[in-house]
Amino acid sequence: MTRRGLTPLSALLPEASGAWDDLDEWLDGEDIQDGVPFLISPGLKYDVELNSYFLRPALVGSSRNTQLAAAGDVRRFLDFLWCSRGRRG
Numbered sequence: 001m002t003r004r005g006l007t008p009l010s011a012l013l014p015e016a017s018g019a020w021d022d023l024d025e026w027l028d029g030e031d032i033q034d035g036v037p038f039l040i041s042p043g044l045k046y047d048v049e050l051n052s053y054f055l056r057p058a059l060v061g062s063s064r065n066t067q068l069a070a071a072g073d074v075r076r077f078l079d080f081l082w083c084s085r086g087r088r089g
Helices: 023-031 046-057 064-084
Strands: none
Touching: 046 064
16 A cells, blocks of 8 residues: 655665655655555556556545455456466566
8 A cells, every 4th residue: 555755665675776766756746645555566567557446436435445455356366367377467
């Protein structure tokens, strides 16, 4: 779930150097509120079109548990596709 003021990803994962260092600025630019779920690919990529699903009014207005359940369902489906396709995007 999005949250401003987090430790930069590059500080946690040196292999992600430069990635997400300006996360707060980017979230503000995209008008994404704190607490919105999002998914990141195994290659640490953020798909704007895929994650726009979590910005739909019906989902944004739902409870936090509903949002987390929806994100978990999408993640499990994408994990299934990733594994069954031999780890191809």
